[in-house]
Amino acid sequence: MNNHLSEDQIDDLLIGDLAAEPTAHLSSCESCRTRVAAAEAPIASFKAVSLAWSERRSATLPPQLVRTASPAWHRHAAWAATASAVLLVGIAVPMAKQAARSTPVAATAPLAKSSAQSGVVTASVQPAVQPQPAGARTVAASYSSQDEQIARDNRMLQAIDRELDASVQSPADAFGIDPAGSRLTLHGRNAPVQNLD
Amino acid sequence: MQLALDANMTNVQAPAERCSSELDDIDALVRTYRPRLLRFVTFSIGDADLAESITQDCFLKAYNGREKFRGDCSVNTWLTSIALNLIRDQQRLQKFRFWRQARATAIDVNDAANFLPSHESSAEARILAREQTEQVQAALVNLSANQRAIFLMRFADDMDLSEIAQTISMPINTVKTHLHRALKAVRAQVGGTH
Numbered sequence: 111m112n113n114h115l116s117e118d119q120i121d122d123l124l125i126g127d128l129a130a131e132p133t134a135h136l137s138s139c140e141s142c143r144t145r146v147a148a149a150e151a152p153i154a155s156f157k158a159v160s161l162a163w164s165e166r167r168s169a170t171l172p173p174q175l176v177r178t179a180s181p182a183w184h185r186h187a188a189w190a191a192t193a194s195a196v197l198l199v200g201i202a203v204p205m206a207k208q209a210a211r212s213t214p215v216a217a218t219a220p221l222a223k224s225s226a227q228s229g230v231v232t233a234s235v236q237p238a239v240q241p242q243p244a245g246a247r248t249v250a251a252s253y254s255s256q257d258e259q260i261a262r263d264n265r266m267l268q269a270i271d272r273e274l275d276a277s278v279q280s281p282a283d284a285f286g287i288d289p290a291g292s293r294l295t296l297h298g299r300n301a302p303v304q305n306l307d
Numbered sequence: 308m309q310l311a312l313d314a315n316m317t318n319v320q321a322p323a324e325r326c327s328s329e330l331d332d333i334d335a336l337v338r339t340y341r342p343r344l345l346r347f348v349t350f351s352i353g354d355a356d357l358a359e360s361i362t363q364d365c366f367l368k369a370y371n372g373r374e375k376f377r378g379d380c381s382v383n384t385w386l387t388s389i390a391l392n393l394i395r396d397q398q399r400l401q402k403f404r405f406w407r408q409a410r411a412t413a414i415d416v417n418d419a420a421n422f423l424p425s426h427e428s429s430a431e432a433r434i435l436a437r438e439q440t441e442q443v444q445a446a447l448v449n450l451s452a453n454q455r456a457i458f459l460m461r462f463a464d465d466m467d468l469s470e471i472a473q474t475i476s477m478p479i480n481t482v483k484t485h486l487h488r489a490l491k492a493v494r495a496q497v498g499g500t501h
Contacts, residue, residue: 125486152497154441155436164346
């Protein structure tokens with residue numbers, strides 16, 4: 111009587127569903143073990159090679175999951191922070207407006223405007239509201255110190271202009287020509303307007 | 308004696324708690340399961356690039372839904388079931404080309420045979436492994452989606468029959484039937500035995 115495993119029993123063995131009797135036969139039959147090994151080999155090769163392939167592929171991928179995975183508590187914290195910021199702005203803006211109404215001088219900072227034609231910074235202080243007599247002395251002192259600062263800035267700018275003018279060589283210098291009777295300033299700000307006619 | 312028993316009881320974590328902590332560390336989760344999961348998805352759909360995308364979605368879905376994991380199966384089984392659902396979603400939406408149309412972008416595992424541990428196999432053995440892999444791969448093309456998924460779960464991921472039945476939501480006898488058909492097809496392709 112031939113007790114060797116059938117092909118279906120070999121399949122059962124590979125699947126992991128072989129009955130006890132054929133299993134007992136397998137332990138004592140070299141021929142059947144060889145057949146089982148031959149049936150297993152291609153699947154084992156596929157398993158090993160495909161795993162090597164996927165491990166290699168996984169190793170070359172950038173670890174971007176951590177960045178893309180946003181935990182729930184992160185989202186909640188972001189929402190809470192946004193809500194807090196909106197609430198703070200909602201409270202702070204009306205308070206700031208109210209403070210500006212009560213102290214108009216502080217809110218009207220003097221404007222410094224540069225003049226492109228003259229190159230001189232001029233003070234242009236235009237308070238929106240006339241200062242109250244009680245604070246007039248303080249405000250006047252503040253304006254005076256700002257005027258002095260502006261004057262110092264103007265002097266410094268003019269000194270810089272002169273320094274730059276002296277260091278820049280005009281192409282006309284090589285020919286000993288003074289095209290406009292005087293050297294043009296680098297920025298043209300302090301140069302007198304020439305009559306081209 | 309009682310103290311020792313208490314110490315053992317405090318050191319033993321419940322399976323759900325242990326798995327939940329494993330799911331909390333997404334780096335470790337990806338490091339541990341990505342190669343197996345990527346292989347499962349890749350050889351299920353036959354498109355390596357799309358498989359990477361699905362694998363990534365799978366990890367994100369698992370991580371975001373880790374609170375729902377009850378620990379009544381292994382993490383690998385849970386991840387595989389998520390991957391299987393994502394694959395089915397893709398199949399329904401026909402967002403990818405199926406195996407038969409995917410030959411142009413077929414998975415090139417030929418190079419992978421060269422990365423098999425050299426101390427375990429000679430050059431001849433690696434050539435043989437490459438040929439056998441190509442034959443199994445060719446056989447997988449002709450299987451149905453369920454047969455292919457079940458074959459991969461059993462023979463690539465070493466999942467037992469009950470795990471496969473749980474993952475794919477099928478009776479265990481149906482799983483066996485699919486496995487028998489898949490195995491016959493693969494063995495016929497490889498050795499012409501059936």
